[in-house]
Amino acid sequence: DAMVIQNPRYQVTQFGKPVTLSCSQTLNHNVMYWYQQKSSQAPKLLFHYYDKDFNNEADTPDNFQSRRPNTSFCFLDIRSPGLGDAAMYLCATSSGNSGANVLTFGAGSRLTVL
Amino acid sequence: GQNIDQPTEMTATEGAIVQINCTYQTSGFNGLFWYQQHAGEAPTFLSYNVLDGLEEKGRFSSFLSRSKGYSYLLLKELQMKDSASYLCASRDSNYQLIWGAGTKLIIKP
Numbered sequence: 001d002a003m004v005i006q007n008p009r010y011q012v013t014q015f016g017k018p019v020t021l022s023c024s025q026t027l028n029h030n031v032m033y034w035y036q037q038k039s040s041q042a043p044k045l046l047f048h049y050y051d052k053d054f055n056n057e058a059d060t061p062d063n064f065q066s067r068r069p070n071t072s073f074c075f076l077d078i079r080s081p082g083l084g085d086a087a088m089y090l091c092a093t094s095s096g097n098s099g100a101n102v103l104t105f106g107a108g109s110r111l112t113v114l
Numbered sequence: 115g116q117n118i119d120q121p122t123e124m125t126a127t128e129g130a131i132v133q134i135n136c137t138y139q140t141s142g143f144n145g146l147f148w149y150q151q152h153a154g155e156a157p158t159f160l161s162y163n164v165l166d167g168l169e170e171k172g173r174f175s176s177f178l179s180r181s182k183g184y185s186y187l188l189l190k191e192l193q194m195k196d197s198a199s200y201l202c203a204s205r206d207s208n209y210q211l212i213w214g215a216g217t218k219l220i221i222k223p
Contacts, residue, residue, distance in 0.1 A: 042118070042213035043157070063200070090156055097209040100145060100164065105156035 004089045006106035013081055014114050021109045022066045023075040023091030029104070031097055033053050035090040036065060037108075043090060049074065050097065068106050078111070120202050120216035125220045126192055134187045134200050134217045142191045142207020146178050146185045149201040151216065157201055161187070189219075197221045 004025045013019045031050050035043040044109065047066045048055050054066070061084070066079040078085055088110050092103040117139045126132040139148065145212060149157035149204040163169055168208035175188040187200055199216035206212055 014146075040199075040215060040218070042215045045210070088154075093216065098144065100162045101212070102147070102159045103157075105158070108154075110154070110158050 003096075004091060004093055004104050004106035006109050009107060009111060010110050010112075012112045012114065015082065016080045019078045019081055019111065021078075021089050021111070023074045023076075023106055024072050025093045025104075026072060027093055027095075027104060029093035029095050030058075030071075031052075031094045031101075032068060032076070033090075033092040033103065034076045034078075035092065036085075037088045037090055046076070048097075057074070080103045081111070083113050086111055116204075116206060116212045117215045118202055118204060118212055118215045120200075120217045122215070123151065124183040124220045125222060128192055128221055128223050131188065131190050132192060132219065134189070134202075134219065136185045136187070136191075136214060137204035138183050138185070138202070138204040138212070140212050143180060144205040144207065144209055146176075147203045147205070147211070148176055148187045149203065150174060150186075151199045151201055153198070157177050160200075192221050194221050194223070 007022045034046045034049040037043045046060045049068045067075045088108045090108045091106040094101045094103050118137045128184045148160040151157040158169045159219045161176035178185045201216045203211045203212040
């Protein structure tokens, strides 16, 4: 059974039209991450939450926002998608961020911007 | 700056052995991870090394040399389903994961 669930799996939007991607987890993990991954590139960390403590990467554009209303759910809001935001968005969780704590990824949400 | 280097693409034959190398330069070190990622899917965890040496897990093994900033993933008895990208990631002193761009492994019959 999937433990990190992302919706939608595929999202098509128009240039400038806001998009919200969701992630839910059944692992009760403290840490949740949002990554952006473009074809043949390394995953790029956008944000992460350690419980309710929000951590924004320095180079994450203001166009990207995130919410974590409770332990199980996390949302990624893209306020005005541009063509350069077309990518796979990966949600991941871990029970901590030290030692051998492994990231468990969701299946991803692939965003297309027209 | 922090950097992970791994080959972009490798080709191997079904049933053979392949070694995928990774060199890392990070601010501090708190472990080295390998993940497998099939096309269009999410990465899945393969291995974790924090001490020097070889960790064996079935057909997959991972090696680490901290003094050299070097790791490799060894895949034995290759199967067609092993065709995927293999991502190397190093955890730095702030416990952030620094990811490589992945090595695309192509398996031929």
